[in-house]
Amino acid sequence: MIARMDIRPAWMRRVFLLIIVIVIMAVAAYSVAAQEELTFVYGTNHFNGAVFSSAFVPDSVDTFYLISDHISIVAGRLTRVYYWPLTNELKPDWDEANIVVEGELEILENDRIIQTIALTDYVIQYDARDRFGTTELFLGDAAVVARQNFEDLQKQYREDLAAYFQELNNYRQAFQAALAELQAGNITEDELPEPPEAQEDLSLFSTDLLMGFPVNLPDGNYTVQLRLPDGSIQPNSRKRLVVFSPIQEGIGYNVITEERWTVPEESKEANQIIYSLSGKKMYLEPFYQIQFNELFYTRLNNPQDTQARRDRNVWIPFEYVKDVMLEVNSAGSSKQIAMENYFVRQLTGSALGYEIMIHNPGSDRDVTFSGFAIDVDSPEMHIEVVDSGGNLLQYSQREIRVLNTSRSIWVYVLSGLPLLGGVAAVLMRRRSVDSGNLNGQKG
Amino acid sequence: MISQNNKYRLHAIKTIMERVSQTRFWGLGIFVTLAVSLAFSSVLLVNFSRFTETNLITVEKQPLTAPILLSVILISLYLSLTISLNVSREYSNNTIEMLFYGPVDESAYMLGNFFAQLKVFLYSLIGILVWLNLSIWLLNLDFRLDIFLMLGVSILMCGQWVAFGLLVASWGGKRRNTLVYFMLTILLIGGIQAGDFIAATLVQIQSPTATDPLVVARNVLSGINGLISWISPYSQLSSAFEAILENSTSGFLGNLVLMFVEMILMLASSILLLKKKGVRG
Numbered sequence: 001m002i003a004r005m006d007i008r009p010a011w012m013r014r015v016f017l018l019i020i021v022i023v024i025m026a027v028a029a030y031s032v033a034a035q036e037e038l039t040f041v042y043g044t045n046h047f048n049g050a051v052f053s054s055a056f057v058p059d060s061v062d063t064f065y066l067i068s069d070h071i072s073i074v075a076g077r078l079t080r081v082y083y084w085p086l087t088n089e090l091k092p093d094w095d096e097a098n099i100v101v102e103g104e105l106e107i108l109e110n111d112r113i114i115q116t117i118a119l120t121d122y123v124i125q126y127d128a129r130d131r132f133g134t135t136e137l138f139l140g141d142a143a144v145v146a147r148q149n150f151e152d153l154q155k156q157y158r159e160d161l162a163a164y165f166q167e168l169n170n171y172r173q174a175f176q177a178a179l180a181e182l183q184a185g186n187i188t189e190d191e192l193p194e195p196p197e198a199q200e201d202l203s204l205f206s207t208d209l210l211m212g213f214p215v216n217l218p219d220g221n222y223t224v225q226l227r228l229p230d231g232s233i234q235p236n237s238r239k240r241l242v243v244f245s246p247i248q249e250g251i252g253y254n255v256i257t258e259e260r261w262t263v264p265e266e267s268k269e270a271n272q273i274i275y276s277l278s279g280k281k282m283y284l285e286p287f288y289q290i291q292f293n294e295l296f297y298t299r300l301n302n303p304q305d306t307q308a309r310r311d312r313n314v315w316i317p318f319e320y321v322k323d324v325m326l327e328v329n330s331a332g333s334s335k336q337i338a339m340e341n342y343f344v345r346q347l348t349g350s351a352l353g354y355e356i357m358i359h360n361p362g363s364d365r366d367v368t369f370s371g372f373a374i375d376v377d378s379p380e381m382h383i384e385v386v387d388s389g390g391n392l393l394q395y396s397q398r399e400i401r402v403l404n405t406s407r408s409i410w411v412y413v414l415s416g417l418p419l420l421g422g423v424a425a426v427l428m429r430r431r432s433v434d435s436g437n438l439n440g441q442k443g
Numbered sequence: 444m445i446s447q448n449n450k451y452r453l454h455a456i457k458t459i460m461e462r463v464s465q466t467r468f469w470g471l472g473i474f475v476t477l478a479v480s481l482a483f484s485s486v487l488l489v490n491f492s493r494f495t496e497t498n499l500i501t502v503e504k505q506p507l508t509a510p511i512l513l514s515v516i517l518i519s520l521y522l523s524l525t526i527s528l529n530v531s532r533e534y535s536n537n538t539i540e541m542l543f544y545g546p547v548d549e550s551a552y553m554l555g556n557f558f559a560q561l562k563v564f565l566y567s568l569i570g571i572l573v574w575l576n577l578s579i580w581l582l583n584l585d586f587r588l589d590i591f592l593m594l595g596v597s598i599l600m601c602g603q604w605v606a607f608g609l610l611v612a613s614w615g616g617k618r619r620n621t622l623v624y625f626m627l628t629i630l631l632i633g634g635i636q637a638g639d640f641i642a643a644t645l646v647q648i649q650s651p652t653a654t655d656p657l658v659v660a661r662n663v664l665s666g667i668n669g670l671i672s673w674i675s676p677y678s679q680l681s682s683a684f685e686a687i688l689e690n691s692t693s694g695f696l697g698n699l700v701l702m703f704v705e706m707i708l709m710l711a712s713s714i715l716l717l718k719k720k721g722v723r724g
Contacts, residue, residue, distance in 0.1 A: 257499045267502045271690070273585050275501045282500060311694070379583050399585060403501075407581045408492040414577050415481035418570050422474025429469045 038078040038097050040226075040236045045124060045212065046072035046300060049246060049290045050318040051135045052124050057303045058090040063240040065300040068219045071137055073122055075212035076101040076226045076237060089304050101226060101234055105213035107241070108223040116227075117213040123147045128203040132319040139214055150206035157202040167196035217243045247291040250395025251385055252317055254285040256371070261344055261354040268315040270395045276376045278402045283342065283356060285371035286321040286385055286396065320370065324385050324393065330378035336386075337372045344368040376402055451546045459547070459555025460562060463529065467563045472525065473518075477567050480517035481574050484510030488578060504688045507575060507590055512684060515597035516677060518567050522560040522601060523608035524625060530556060530612035531621035549717045553609055557710060560605040561598065568594050589687050596683045596695075599702040603676040606709035613716040632675055638664050674705065 042057035047070040057064045058081055066072045078099040079092045092098075100119070107115040123143040126135040138146040174193045181187045215224075226237035254264040255274055258281070267274055268289060276282060291313050298308035326337040341359035343366075359367045374383070385396035467473050487509045495501040533539040542552065572594060579586050611628065615621030672678035679702050686694030 255500050255502060260499060265498075265500045265502045269504065271688070272502050272504050275495050275503060275506075277496065277499060280499060313689075380585075401583055401585060403492060403495050404581060404583045405492045405496045408489045410581050411485045411488050411492075411578050412482065414574050414581075415485045416478055417574070418474045418477040418481065421570070422471045422478075425468055425474065426471060 037080060038099070039081045040101065040234055041077055041079055041081060041092060042237075042239065043075045043077055043092075043212075044072060045075075045122075045207075045210075048301065049292070049316060050132050051126070052137065053301055055301055055303055056090075056092050057239065058092075059236050060090060061239075061303045063242060063299070064303045065242045065244065065296050066215060066217070067300065068217060068243045068245040071139070071214045071216045073137075073210075073212035074105060074215050074224070075210070076103070076105070076234060100211050101228070101237075103226050103228040103234060105215070106225050106227055107215070107217065108225070109220065111223070114222075115217075117215060119211050120214055122210055122212055122214065123150075123207055125150065125204060125206040128205055137214075143209060147206060147209045150204060153202060153204060157199075161199050164196060164199040171195050215241075217241075219243055219245050242296065244293060244296045247293065247313055248395070249288065249290050250315070251321065251393050252287050252289040252315060253398065254287070254369075254371075256283040256285060256356070256369070257281070258354050258356050261356065267398055268317075270397050272398065274398055274400045275403045276400065277405065278376060280376045282374050282376060282400075283369075283371045284326065284374060284383070285369050286324065286326075287317045288319045288321060289315045289317045291315050321385065321393070322370065324387050326372040326374075327384050327386055328374065328381055329383075330381040337374065339370055339372060341367040341370050342373075374400070376400065378402070452548065452551045455545075455547045455551035456555040456558065459552060460559040463526075463556055463559035464562045466529075467522075467525070467559070468566075473521070473563055473567065476518055476521040477514075477570050480514040481571070483517065484514045484574075485578075487513060488582070492582060505587065505589060506584060507578075508593070508684055508688065510578075511571070511575070511590065511593050511597070512681060514571055515568075515594070515600065516680070518564060519597075519601040519604040519676070520629075522564055523604035525608075526556050526560050526605055527608035527612045527615075527621050527625050528618060530609060531615060531618040534612070534616050535618045550714045553613075553710065553714045553717060556609060557602070557605055560608075561602060564598065564601040564605075568597070592687050592695075593684055596687075596699060596702075597680060599699065599706060600676045600680040602706040603679075603702055603709065606706050606713065607676075609713040610709045610716065613713045613720065616720065632671055635664065635667050635671055636675065636677070673701070676702065676705075679705075 039059055041059060042064065044055045044057065044064065044066070045052050046055060047067050049067060052072075055064070066074075077092075078101055079094060079097045081090050081092055083089075084091045102119055104119070105117040106113050107117070120139050121141075121143040123138045123146045124135065125138065125146055127133075136146075171193055175195075178187060178192050182189065182192065220243055222241040222243065224237070224239055224241050226234040228234050250268075250270065252266060252268040253274075255267055256264040264285070265274075274282075293310065294312040294314040295308040295310040297314055297316065298305045322339070324339060326339070328335050328337060341361075342356050343359040343363070345355045345357065347353040347355060356368075359365070374381070379402050381400040383396075383398050383400060385393040387393060488506065491501065491503070491506045530539075533542070539552070543549075547555075572590075575590060576586070578584065607628075608625070611625045612621050615624045672682070679698050683695055683698035683702070686692075686698060
């Protein structure tokens with residue numbers, strides 16, 4: 001074998017070396033190309049009217065949207081972007097590359113720089129038990145402190161959890177021993193050991209310590225661009241930014257009946273009428289909602305959207321309303337209904353159905369929903385929500401009407417009435433012709 | 444002061460209007476059309492009632508919107524077709540030529556016919572209003588003033604249709620041509636709008652950015668429909684109804700202006716075309 005290798009001609013060795021060099025260069029070139037494939041994109045962690053959402057602004061999108069007079073985060077990133085044919089969208093592969101592009105974000109209005117925003121640390125935190133009431137954005141040093149606080153709480157939680165499991169283990173052993181003593185008749189049931197108190201879950205949620213540009217602008221049309229530390233503008237970073245505000249706030253309702261518990265109707269506008277049947281019981285679950293322009297709001301959350309319309313508005317539900325009363329006016333009488341907690345139970349047996357019952361505070365079952373029960377016993381009722389101070393909540397007024405479905409057949413009969421007019425017209429015409437009085441003139 | 448010529452013209456308009464409108468009222472046609480349109484509207488209204496019965500709850504702004512839309516469109520179409528055939532018949536029989544020897548000129552003739560159909564439509568609206576009120580009372584619907592606005596704006600829509608009918612008549616001349624032009628235009632515009640509706644319904648988009656093999660067809664139809672919606676009286680009327688329900692004053696007024704301008708343009712075009720072609724076609 002060695003002899004055979006030795007007799008390999010020199011030109012073959014050179015070709016072999018050349019192939020190795022070419023392969024190494026190709027691999028290196030591929031690596032550089034792969035690096036170059038990274039695309040500049042914007043990512044947002046934006047205020048959506050109540051909490052923070054995120055959106056991806058690829059190179060192909062030239063405009064993105066933010067809500068006015070609230071801080072939203074805009075971040076410039078280098079990432080690999082791929083096309084996802086199922087949804088016809090460009091998507092970022094953050095796991096492969098998520099490189100923060102340093103620099104300053106410039107906000108321009110009419111081609112004049114009106115703000116320069118520095119790259120800042122930020123953290124978003126909220127308590128999962130009350131996301132709408134506790135969501136908070138921390139910036140700069142406060143973000144570092146908030147993140148550290150979260151990590152401390154996490155560490156404490158893990159330690160407490162380990163201690164709890166240790167106590168639980170000890171309890172189980174003690175319980176087994178006590179159980180044997182109880183069976184032997186040495187102790188009474190009262191002397192059995194008590195289990196340790198369960199560890200409460202850590203409900204605080206926190207993002208990592210992230211970097212971005214906090215943007216807080218009034219309504220308007222702007223341009224943004226990212227200026228790099230060397231003074232140049234990051235290619236593809238110049239985009240249009242539309243900043244808009246909500247149109248109005250109001251109260252919407254989920255309208256629920258026992259039979260249709262899983263598919264409630266929604267009433268989002270004050271001029272909508274809730275039609276129902278006589279003798280029915282309905283439950284109204286009120287929620288806060290905010291009205292936005294459909295195009296602006298949809299593209300705030302998905303800048304690649306192509307369906308939303310500029311000439312329409314949309315109500316976005318946020319949080320359920322608590323601690324309020326429902327005022328019901330019907331046939332000259334007025335009454336207030338208190339909000340109750342309800343539990344929904346699926347009927348047992350082969351028949352389908354649900355039962356809505358008042359939630360027992362002592363029960364270990366969770367509350368299914370909180371709302372108002374209304375007996376539809378009047379042809380026309382007007383409702384509105386008032387707070388604990390008796391103040392009317394804006395756009396909470398609705399009208400409830402009982403539809404007389406049994407009379408609907410008469411609507412067809414009414415549509416035949418013009419035929420009677422037609423027959424009368426023909427008869428009148430004949431009479432006029434017979435008497436020679438066509439056009440109302442004596443012939 | 445009204446000049447003598449205009450005085451004669453006004454008189455001619457009034458005479459033609461009385462004559463044509465009386466012809467409509469003496470016949471069964473308008474009454475049958477009104478009854479048929481109300482029967483179709485009843486189907487929609489009863490459907491709403493049945494839906495509430497099975498669904499137990501319905502949340503709706505104005506359940507009478509679709510019935511009103513359907514009935515006023517059917518009556519307007521009838522009035523448009525009859526005036527078109529009426530004028531083209533006068534062409535075919537050469538009676539229009541005899542009329543023009545007298546004090547009648549092109550504008551008096553067209554305006555007389557136009558206002559005659561509007562008068563018939565106004566009377567029909569009274570019939571629709573009676574039916575609406577009785578239905579409201581029967582079903583315990585909510586009586587709202589927005590139905591007056593809807594009926595009011597439909598007068599402009601009827602004006603557009605009648606002006607269209609006159610334009611087609613002066614364009615087609617003879618009766619057969621007029622009928623063909625009228626039907627073809629209606630089928631073309633209606634077909635595109637129906638096609639757009641069907642394609643939009645067929646394309647089941649899970650995500651707002653999703654693709655579907657029918658998306659291209661839908662986008663093409665939607666693009667054409669977008670253009671047609673600027674001229675289609677049906678689109679303008681339904682947009683105006685939507686604006687009424689959304690309390691959008693600008694949207695309502697915008698549609699009103701669009702409908703009025705289109706009506707005037709078609710009416711003026713029909714008069715000019717008649718002048719250009721002459722009474723012998």
